[in-house]
Amino acid sequence: MKFRINEIFQSIQGEGLMVGIPMNFIRFCRCNRNCLWCDTDFEDGKEMEITEIIDKLNESLPWVSLTGGEPMLEENLAHMIRRLKTENFKILLETNGTLFNEEVFLLCDFVSVDLKGPSSGNEGYNEYTLSYCLKNPEKTQLKVVIQNDGDLNFFKRVYQDEYPNWVLQPEWKSMDRLDYHRIIEEFPRVRIIPQIHKVMRVR
Ligand code: SF4
Numbered sequence: 001m002k003f004r005i006n007e008i009f010q011s012i013q014g015e016g017l018m019v020g021i022p023m024n025f026i027r028f029c030r031c032n033r034n035c036l037w038c039d040t041d042f043e044d045g046k047e048m049e050i051t052e053i054i055d056k057l058n059e060s061l062p063w064v065s066l067t068g069g070e071p072m073l074e075e076n077l078a079h080m081i082r083r084l085k086t087e088n089f090k091i092l093l094e095t096n097g098t099l100f101n102e103e104v105f106l107l108c109d110f111v112s113v114d115l116k117g118p119s120s121g122n123e124g125y126n127e128y129t130l131s132y133c134l135k136n137p138e139k140t141q142l143k144v145v146i147q148n149d150g151d152l153n154f155f156k157r158v159y160q161d162e163y164p165n166w167v168l169q170p171e172w173k174s175m176d177r178l179d180y181h182r183i184i185e186e187f188p189r190v191r192i193i194p195q196i197h198k199v200m201r202v203r
Contacts, residue, residue: 001050003047003074004030005046006041006068008025008053010024010025010058010061012197015167017191024057024089026057027067028071029045030073032096033122037120040069064092077104078103082107095114095129096113115144115154134160146171147170147174151171159187172198175194
């Protein structure tokens with residue numbers, strides 16, 4: 001069984017609630033979106049067997065991030081996760097929120113969902129994905145990239161006060177232009193976290 005892999009590397013997690021944790025990253029090749037501010041080159045890659053993939057992981061780092069592109073496009077993702085778990089890795093799934101597979105979500109130790117607002121050019125998400133996160137706050141986060149008022153209005157529509165793990169992520173190039181005091185007043189319980197790996201200039 002082969003998987004379409006763009007790259008495998010070790011770095012720190014730069015986004016969301018797990019920021020700063022050193023981990024392995026497996027980046028998959030394809031995506032079903034074409035976000036205007038996408039900063040990831042994910043299209044090239046090669047087919048790899050699971051054993052080749054595992055050989056490239058650092059076993060001293062407990063976490064493996066499945067990222068992309070969009071990992072949920074990989075038909076045999078559940079198989080990969082099970083196999084990685086037999087190697088004692090913990091699994092973080094980073095997904096754009098448009099695809100739902102309960103089996104995959106339940107296998108993961110943490111699911112990070114990016115809900116795409118209007119500035120992405122791809123507004124929308126899967127209702128089942130949102131609902132899964134809202135029901136499983138101990139192992140999920142919901143992230144929205146904010147570039148402008150349109151994104152904040154989108155966030156207002158999806159926001160639910162009882163869910164604890166909302167993250168607003170300032171879009172990198174718009175970071176200096178956002179009115180953070182206004183955002184804090186409107187959403188006092190929401191964390192605002194920029195892409196730390198870019199601040200540190202690590203991949
Ligand atoms: S979903 Fe993610 S990887 Fe895909 S185009 Fe959008 S930002 Fe890029």
